Amino acid sequence: MLYREAGDFKTSYVADSQTFPIKFDRYGYYFLLGFAFLVVPLIINDYWANAIVVPFLIYTIAALGLNILIGYCGQLSLGTGAFMAVGAYASYKMMTGFPDLSIIFVIILAGFVTAAVGVLFGLPSLRIKGFYLAVATLAAQFFLIWLFTRQAWFYNYSPTGMISAPTREVFGVPVTGPRASAVSMYMICLCFLVSLAWLARNLTRGTLGRQWMAIRDMDIAAEIIGVNPLMAKLTAFAVSSFFIGISGALLFTVYLGAAEAGEAFGIDKSFLVLFMVIIGGLGSIFGAFAGAAFLIVGPVLLKLLLVNTLGWPTDLAAHLEIMIIGALILVFLILEPHGIAALWRTIKQKLRLWPFPY
Amino acid sequence: MRDTATDEGYVTADGRKIGGVAMEMKNITLRFGGVVAIKDISFDIRWGEVRAIIGPNGAGKSSMLNVISGFYHPQEGEVIYKGYRRPKMRPYQVARTGIARTFQNIALFEGMSVLDNIMTGRLHHMSANLFQQAFWLGKASREEHENREKVEKIIDFLEIQHIRKTPVARLPYGLKKRVELARALAAEPSILLLDEPMAGMNVEEKEDMSRFILDVNDEFGTTTVLIEHDMGVVMDLSDRVVVMDYGKKIGDGTPDEVRNNEEVIKAYLGVAHD
Numbered sequence: 001m002l003y004r005e006a007g008d009f010k011t012s013y014v015a016d017s018q019t020f021p022i023k024f025d026r027y028g029y030y031f032l033l034g035f036a037f038l039v040v041p042l043i044i045n046d047y048w049a050n051a052i053v054v055p056f057l058i059y060t061i062a063a064l065g066l067n068i069l070i071g072y073c074g075q076l077s078l079g080t081g082a083f084m085a086v087g088a089y090a091s092y093k094m095m096t097g098f099p100d101l102s103i104i105f106v107i108i109l110a111g112f113v114t115a116a117v118g119v120l121f122g123l124p125s126l127r128i129k130g131f132y133l134a135v136a137t138l139a140a141q142f143f144l145i146w147l148f149t150r151q152a153w154f155y156n157y158s159p160t161g162m163i164s165a166p167t168r169e170v171f172g173v174p175v176t177g178p179r180a181s182a183v184s185m186y187m188i189c190l191c192f193l194v195s196l197a198w199l200a201r202n203l204t205r206g207t208l209g210r211q212w213m214a215i216r217d218m219d220i221a222a223e224i225i226g227v228n229p230l231m232a233k234l235t236a237f238a239v240s241s242f243f244i245g246i247s248g249a250l251l252f253t254v255y256l257g258a259a260e261a262g263e264a265f266g267i268d269k270s271f272l273v274l275f276m277v278i279i280g281g282l283g284s285i286f287g288a289f290a291g292a293a294f295l296i297v298g299p300v301l302l303k304l305l306l307v308n309t310l311g312w313p314t315d316l317a318a319h320l321e322i323m324i325i326g327a328l329i330l331v332f333l334i335l336e337p338h339g340i341a342a343l344w345r346t347i348k349q350k351l352r353l354w355p356f357p358y
Numbered sequence: 359m360r361d362t363a364t365d366e367g368y369v370t371a372d373g374r375k376i377g378g379v380a381m382e383m384k385n386i387t388l389r390f391g392g393v394v395a396i397k398d399i400s401f402d403i404r405w406g407e408v409r410a411i412i413g414p415n416g417a418g419k420s421s422m423l424n425v426i427s428g429f430y431h432p433q434e435g436e437v438i439y440k441g442y443r444r445p446k447m448r449p450y451q452v453a454r455t456g457i458a459r460t461f462q463n464i465a466l467f468e469g470m471s472v473l474d475n476i477m478t479g480r481l482h483h484m485s486a487n488l489f490q491q492a493f494w495l496g497k498a499s500r501e502e503h504e505n506r507e508k509v510e511k512i513i514d515f516l517e518i519q520h521i522r523k524t525p526v527a528r529l530p531y532g533l534k535k536r537v538e539l540a541r542a543l544a545a546e547p548s549i550l551l552l553d554e555p556m557a558g559m560n561v562e563e564k565e566d567m568s569r570f571i572l573d574v575n576d577e578f579g580t581t582t583v584l585i586e587h588d589m590g591v592v593m594d595l596s597d598r599v600v601v602m603d604y605g606k607k608i609g610d611g612t613p614d615e616v617r618n619n620e621e622v623i624k625a626y627l628g629v630a631h632d
Contacts, residue, residue, distance in 0.1 A: 013503045013506045013507065013510070014499075014503055017502070017503070017506065199492045199493070202491060202492055202493065202494040202498070203488075203491055203492050205502075206484075206486070206491045206494075206498055206502055207477070207478075207480075207481050207484040207486070207491070207501070207502070208488065208491050210470070210474055210477055210478045210481065211478070211481060213467060213469060213470050213474070213478075214467050214470075214478050216467075216469065217466075217467035217468050217469045217470065218465050218466075218467060218468075220429075220465070221461065221465035221466075221467070222467070222478075223448070223449045223450050224427055224428075224429060224449045224450070224453060224459060224465075225450075225453055225458065225459075225478065225479060225481075225541065225542070225545065226450045226453030226454055226481055226482050226545065227450055227478075227481065228448075228450045229450070235488060239488075239492075283469065
């Protein structure tokens with residue numbers, strides 16, 4: 001009854017094309033933003049930040065990036081892990097090379113470096129499509145990880161082959177390194193996520209987003225009505241890699257603190273982000289959030305339920321957890337092949353008519 | 359038949375102005391390996407006219423349209439457009455010179471709404487760069503809403519207001535065809551190419567579509583090139599007709615001239631072999 005557009009007349013195209021056309025959604029969105037910025041910092045502790053919230057924020061950024069490439073532009077990529085590594089190593093080289101540079105700029109610049117690398121590895125997309133392109137991006141995955149583990153310049157010749165993030169401060173508060181508090185880690189990731197989600201929304205609602213979707217839906221027709229496939233595909237690779245690079249930089253500097261390319265950014269990360277995008281919903285900003293929440297928050301909540309509430313042994317719970325998450329993925333994909341975002345759309349459609357659906 | 363090289367246009371019986379030559383196809387030959395799809399065809403298209411290309415199946419009509427829209431590059435011959443020889447261009451570059459088209463098998467973007475599909479047609483009227491779009495700064499949002507207004511006019515014109523926000527995949531065939539016409543019109547083309555706009559439609563839908571094609575030509579003065587199998591429609595709509603058979607041009611002229619052309623009658627009705 002609350003959830004409907006009846007009576008909410010749009011009198012301009014600006015009002016008609018806003019992100020949340022229904023009042024209830026709009027207020028819900030403001031409420032969530034307020035909650036995330038004002039309430040969560042007060043109640044967050046180390047456990048919640050490290051186990052759920054910070055990885056959720058960081059992987060959502062990666063999922064947003066991959067969703068732009070796969071969900072909006074239709075270009076399959078399995079190189080996400082490697083592009084995250086590019087972001088991480090770029091931020092590491094900049095942090096050690098220019099100690100005075102603000103960490104905010106370091107992370108953004110790491111995103112631009114990754115965008116450039118992404119464009120380079122996106123070039124094959126002009127000739128090959130679909131699964132074949134996925135295999136080509138797999139080359140990026142293996143080559144880049146090899147580069148970062150074998151070329152000592154990238155990890156500053158450290159004997160362990162690891163990179164570790166020195167302490168950096170924003171407004172005098174340490175956000176990276178061992179002294180960073182849960183709140184500061186949370187806040188920097190949240191700020192990046194909210195601004196990047198806003199950028200993603202803007203890019204996908206305008207003419208560039210439509211060109212991406214046109215390429216995705218029918219590339220030949222797109223070219224005939226005037227979409228330059230070269231530009232559309234490469235901008236998608238650039239923007240997507242920019243997001244993924246920032247997520248990799250945050251994962252390394254803020255969350256992990258120390259990393260080794262092969263372990264932290266292996267192919268399993270590529271698949272993890274890919275699954276987030278597929279389960280969340282291709283071609284939807286909300287889907288990136290939902291997918292990341294499902295695959296990051298889900299296992300932890302299950303563990304809490306099984307171990308802390310039901311008192312089961314940890315090892316049994318760990319195995320069950322994998323099985324249950326696997327089964328849930330199947331259930332979701334059978335129930336709604338277009339992901340949680342589509343499920344959410346259906347629910348909203350029903351809500352609009354509730355309680356009188358006739 | 360009029361001598362198109364010299365005269366600068368005329369006024370039709372129903373009062374429409376037909377201008378000089380907009381596009382001239384000169385000795386076009388198109389081969390796919392050993393198959394010759396188009397053999398040495400020349401014809402012209404005048405500003406403001408409805409020009410039909412007809413012929414039996416496999417005559418090379420769609421190939422001809424693909425040559426005009428830059429999807430195929432003929433091995434021989436040239437395309438003179440707006441008085442200049444057109445260099446070899448990619449299809450998206452051709453689109454930017456003011457040529458829009460619809461497809462025989464609907465080629466809409468199924469994952470997008472009707473509105474987004476039509477807005478895509480206006481992409482070369484929008485020039486905001488990546489950063490302006492990312493931050494939705496001045497130009498990006500202004501352009502978006504200016505173009506939305508133009509698109510809404512076309513939506514009104516083609517009477518598809520009620521499905522504006524419907525995903526295209528959910529529409530019936532007839533409406534999809536109309537949305538595709540809307541997307542092509544949104545580009546404000548100088549030349550509009552329609553590849554079998556009425557294929558698979560019932561009589562009522564054909565009447566609607568015919569009315570839209572005439573209205574478009576009337577209202578915007580859009581030069582229209584159309585391929586169609588329904589002879590009644592072709593003869594009623596078009597000012598001049600090119601007839602193709604086996605890749606060759608066998609007739610060219612007003613509907614009446616074509617109707618009485620012996621070659622054309624042979625191609626369509628067949629002829630007894632002795």
